[in-house]
Amino acid sequence: MAxxxxxxxxxGATLSFDKFWQWxxxxxxxxxxxxxxxxxxxxxxxxxxxxxxxxxxTHIIQLARGKELVGEMVVxxxxxxxxxMEPTEQDGEWVFExxxxxxxxxxxxxHFVMAHEYETVEHKTDKWTH
Numbered sequence: 403m404a405x406x407x408x409x410x411x412x413x414g415a416t417l418s419f420d421k422f423w424q425w426x427x428x429x430x431x432x433x434x435x436x437x438x439x440x441x442x443x444x445x446x447x448x449x450x451x452x453x454x455x456x457x458x459x460t461h462i463i464q465l466a467r468g469k470e471l472v473g474e475m476v477v478x479x480x481x482x483x484x485x486x487m488e489p490t491e492q493d494g495e496w497v498f499e500x501x502x503x504x505x506x507x508x509x510x511x512x513h514f515v516m517a518h519e520y521e522t523v524e525h526k527t528d529k530w531t532h
Contacts, residue, residue, distance in 0.1 A: 414488035417520065422485040422498060423461065425520060427453060432517040434495060436463055436475060439510070443473040477512055487520055494518070 426433075430451040435444045443465045445451070449472060452464045461477040483503040490497050496519045500512040 414486045416484045416486050419479050419482040419485055419500060434515045434517055436514045438512055
């Protein structure tokens with residue numbers, strides 16, 4: 403019961419997808435899992451994440467073990483209205499939900515569970531670990 407009341411008192415914050423994607427580039431080692439309503443990729447100590455942009459309309463998230471591709475997720479940023487973040491029921495985990503808004507509905511198209519919350523502090527390096 404305490405964990406559900408914790409979720410109720412926490413208020414989710416939103417940010418633009420572009421800002422989230424830029425931040426995510428510096429935090430690939432902090433991804434715990436990423437997915438869509440249909441599939442989820444889970445981190446593992448033997449795996450590594452790679453994110454890239456094919457062009458402005460297509461972003462790629464890959465999970466690999468060595469040079470072997472474990473899974474891949476394609477993200478279409480033009481569909482995403484905003485990213486909502488909030489803590490999960492697990493301590494130290496934060497979920498970032500990429501929300502698509504239609505005429506009659508709003509749904510989460512992609513999600514990323516991270517080892518920490520979004521930080522607005524800019525870092526001078528492109529990649530770093532926690």
